[in-house]
Amino acid sequence: MRTKTVLQNYLFVLPAVLIFSVFYIYPFYKVFTLSLCQWDGIAQFDFAKSFIGFRNFIELFQDKIWWGAMLQAGYITLIALTFQNALALMLALACDRDIKGGNIYRVIFYLPPVLSEVVVGLVWKWIYDGNYGLLNHWLTSIGLSNLVTDWLSNPNTALTCVAVIHCWKGFGWGFIILLAGLQTIPRQLYEAAKVDGASSWQMFKSVTIPLMVPVFILVSILTVLGTMQVFVLILSMTDGGPGYHTEVPVTRILASMVNSSRFGYACSQGVMFGAVLLAVSFVQIKLSKYMKQA
Amino acid sequence: MDKKFCLFFMLSLFIVFLSVSLVNCGPNAQNKEQVKSIKVWHWMSDREDAFLELAEIYEKETGVKINFELYAPSDAYTQKVRAAAQTNTLPDIFGILGEKRDFASFVKSGYVYDLTEDMDRDLGSWKNKLFAKALAVNEFEQANSSGVKPGIYGVPIDVTNIQMLYNKDLLRGAGVDASRPPKTWKELIEINEKLKAKGMQGLVSGWGEIWMIDCFASNYAFNIMGKDKVLDTIRGKVPYTDPDWIRVFDLFREMRDEGMLASGIVTMVNKTAEQLFANNRAAFAFNGSWCVNVYKGMNPDLNYGVMLPPQASDKYPMTIWGGAGSSFMVNKQSKEVQLAVDFLKWITDAPQQIFLSKETQDLPSNKYSLKDIPMVLSQFANAMDNTTHPNVWGVSESPLVIEAFDKGIQSIIIGEKTPQQLGSEIQAIKEREMKKK
Numbered sequence: 001m002r003t004k005t006v007l008q009n010y011l012f013v014l015p016a017v018l019i020f021s022v023f024y025i026y027p028f029y030k031v032f033t034l035s036l037c038q039w040d041g042i043a044q045f046d047f048a049k050s051f052i053g054f055r056n057f058i059e060l061f062q063d064k065i066w067w068g069a070m071l072q073a074g075y076i077t078l079i080a081l082t083f084q085n086a087l088a089l090m091l092a093l094a095c096d097r098d099i100k101g102g103n104i105y106r107v108i109f110y111l112p113p114v115l116s117e118v119v120v121g122l123v124w125k126w127i128y129d130g131n132y133g134l135l136n137h138w139l140t141s142i143g144l145s146n147l148v149t150d151w152l153s154n155p156n157t158a159l160t161c162v163a164v165i166h167c168w169k170g171f172g173w174g175f176i177i178l179l180a181g182l183q184t185i186p187r188q189l190y191e192a193a194k195v196d197g198a199s200s201w202q203m204f205k206s207v208t209i210p211l212m213v214p215v216f217i218l219v220s221i222l223t224v225l226g227t228m229q230v231f232v233l234i235l236s237m238t239d240g241g242p243g244y245h246t247e248v249p250v251t252r253i254l255a256s257m258v259n260s261s262r263f264g265y266a267c268s269q270g271v272m273f274g275a276v277l278l279a280v281s282f283v284q285i286k287l288s289k290y291m292k293q294a
Numbered sequence: 295m296d297k298k299f300c301l302f303f304m305l306s307l308f309i310v311f312l313s314v315s316l317v318n319c320g321p322n323a324q325n326k327e328q329v330k331s332i333k334v335w336h337w338m339s340d341r342e343d344a345f346l347e348l349a350e351i352y353e354k355e356t357g358v359k360i361n362f363e364l365y366a367p368s369d370a371y372t373q374k375v376r377a378a379a380q381t382n383t384l385p386d387i388f389g390i391l392g393e394k395r396d397f398a399s400f401v402k403s404g405y406v407y408d409l410t411e412d413m414d415r416d417l418g419s420w421k422n423k424l425f426a427k428a429l430a431v432n433e434f435e436q437a438n439s440s441g442v443k444p445g446i447y448g449v450p451i452d453v454t455n456i457q458m459l460y461n462k463d464l465l466r467g468a469g470v471d472a473s474r475p476p477k478t479w480k481e482l483i484e485i486n487e488k489l490k491a492k493g494m495q496g497l498v499s500g501w502g503e504i505w506m507i508d509c510f511a512s513n514y515a516f517n518i519m520g521k522d523k524v525l526d527t528i529r530g531k532v533p534y535t536d537p538d539w540i541r542v543f544d545l546f547r548e549m550r551d552e553g554m555l556a557s558g559i560v561t562m563v564n565k566t567a568e569q570l571f572a573n574n575r576a577a578f579a580f581n582g583s584w585c586v587n588v589y590k591g592m593n594p595d596l597n598y599g600v601m602l603p604p605q606a607s608d609k610y611p612m613t614i615w616g617g618a619g620s621s622f623m624v625n626k627q628s629k630e631v632q633l634a635v636d637f638l639k640w641i642t643d644a645p646q647q648i649f650l651s652k653e654t655q656d657l658p659s660n661k662y663s664l665k666d667i668p669m670v671l672s673q674f675a676n677a678m679d680n681t682t683h684p685n686v687w688g689v690s691e692s693p694l695v696i697e698a699f700d701k702g703i704q705s706i707i708i709g710e711k712t713p714q715q716l717g718s719e720i721q722a723i724k725e726r727e728m729k730k731k
Contacts, residue, residue: 042396043399129566131556131575153560238502239561242707243708244701261396261399
């Protein structure tokens with residue numbers, strides 16, 4: 001009877017295990033196996049013939065363009081962590097109050113994340129365009145023609161322009177999560193603080209921030225993971241150019257796989273990128289535990 | 295309760311199994327109908343309607359149904375074909391996008407049928423009606439570096455070449471004789487001065503798509519140092535720091551310093567470049583013969599002509615990229631190889647090629663189908679003798695070197711690198727890649 005129950009339990013768990021194995025464990029195993037091989041993605045895969053050990057990883061460690069792309073993704077992430085999340089928090093704080101038409105604002109702020117990334121990229125590419133662009137047109141019309149430039153072809157501005165659009169497109173996610181977090185704070189705490197004569201800043205500093213720490217951590221982890229993997233915007237706006245100025249890890253992986261037919265190397269890039277993201281998330285989780293305790 | 299649930303669970307599993315089995319039986323049931331049909335995968339969205347019309351005609355003539363399946367854009371198509379190759383589900387006819395080494399890998403893996411015998415049959419009647427340069431792109435010669443058995447492995451359905459275009463109205467507006475487009479680099483620079491004085495942009499091209507930079511630079515490399523030296527560079531016998539290569543890179547520096555390049559050219563996709571040229575926003579464009587159809591759609595009144603890129607040296611002739619525009623291959627593992635070959639023979643016959651050319655404004659691959667094509671298109675056709683393509687060179691450059699070459703030229707255009715710096719950087723990568731071999 002006991003054996004039967006155990007078997008029944010395994011039977012019920014089996015679909016989940018199967019799905020997890022097929023869609024997570026096997027692909028990871030396959031990618032890792034390929035990362036140890038030299039394979040063009042066309043010929044029938046023969047592990048014994050294509051096995052090259054850790055040569056792809058050794059090359060990857062010496063690949064300056066790859067690490068440059070990682071730094072550039074880091075730069076976009078830094079901007080997203082600061083400006084994007086600050087904007088999201090400000091708007092969430094504003095919408096948390098009983099303001100007129102609050103729901104309309106919520107819908108408006110949540111619109112950019114819903115839009116297709118390719119469409120957003122193409123529209124903003126047109127706005128930034130050096131020939132027809134609206135941005136240059138506006139700058140000229142308000143007498144700032146000295147600022148007119150080829151925003152996406154200028155190596156000094158291209159990456160920041162992409163980062164700004166990424167923030168514009170992404171702040172809605174943070175806004176929704178932060179707003180949900182703000183709404184879970186008991187109103188009585190604010191009322192009590194008010195009775196004690198606390199100012200708005202004191203209430204924000206001593207009530208809102210401590211209670212929002214877990215939400216801030218969640219938002220920051222999602223921001224880092226989401227932003228490091230940015231690539232659709234870049235493909236539609238600059239395709240990594242000019243030169244390598246807007247290359248990010250995912251565009252490099254695509255370049256290795258599609259342009260150079262180096263599937264093995266692309267897989268080693270994928271494994272390395274995954275390891276970096278895992279390490280960053282691990283640090284964030286450790287930090288969050290420390291902050292909670294503090 | 296538990297027993298009932300288990301019974302229900304097992305019954306559900308059985309129903310799912312039965313349904314899947316029945317679905318898999320579907321194609322067998324269709325096979326019983328004995329309808330002869332072949333499947334063609336392509337990526338050419340602009341040709342889909344014309345293909346469907348031809349398929350209808352072919353079915354009426356022969357009773358063979360041609361199922362064209364469009365998968366666009368080309369990046370997605372490329373991935374689909376590669377995935378299908380891995381799972382042995384390639385259609386009867388398909389195209390291979392990519393470089394010659396990818397094509398070679400498909401052939402070596404046994405996915406592509408050798409068409410040499412069919413091409414040579416009846417004293418080469420099929421082969422002889424196609425442009426030789428277009429056929430060469432699909433051919434592997436004796437002792438090729440890819441190690442592929444020599445032969446013809448694809449059929450070009452149209453041809454293309456990439457040249458420069460000039461806007462006659464803008465040239466006239468700048469006081470230039472539009473009937474005499476520039477033939478030398480010096481003349482080009484002089485005309486650019488006049489254009490600049492009138493506030494007009496010089497050259498526009500989709501150099502955000504780096505293969506177009508590669509193409510432009512390659513034209514001038516052939517012009518300045520000749521084919522042999524270019525190929526010797528790929529073989530590793532001539533360094534990229536050679537003065538001739540520095541001269542090639544310096545042309546881009548010169549264009550930048552002379553203000554000849556359209557604003558934002560380094561991140562510009564070719565579609566945007568085509569819009570600018572079609573809307574009279576630049577006097578020159580560097581584009582392929584497919585542009586005739588594109589410009590016609592964007593601005594039917596555009597008054598333009600075609601010219602070879604102006605020569606930077608008189609040592610060697612100007613050679614341009616060209617050859618097969620799009621090609622089809624027959625799946626070696628298909629059960630309908632002969633039907634597929636017959637269809638490809640038919641589609642490259644003169645009446646079908648004339649139809650395709652009229653519908654799509656592409657150059658036909660059949661050299662006896664050039665009648666009744668528009669003037670501009672015939673100008674493109676006239677330059678077919680000047681064409682070459684990396685796929686016919688017999689040696690291929692490492693993809694890492696190509697990327698460094700193209701991205702490096704972008705860096706020259708944005709003023710980040712000098713031609714000498716670029717030459718040294720590419721050479722360092724080249725040497726590293728040579729060591730790997």
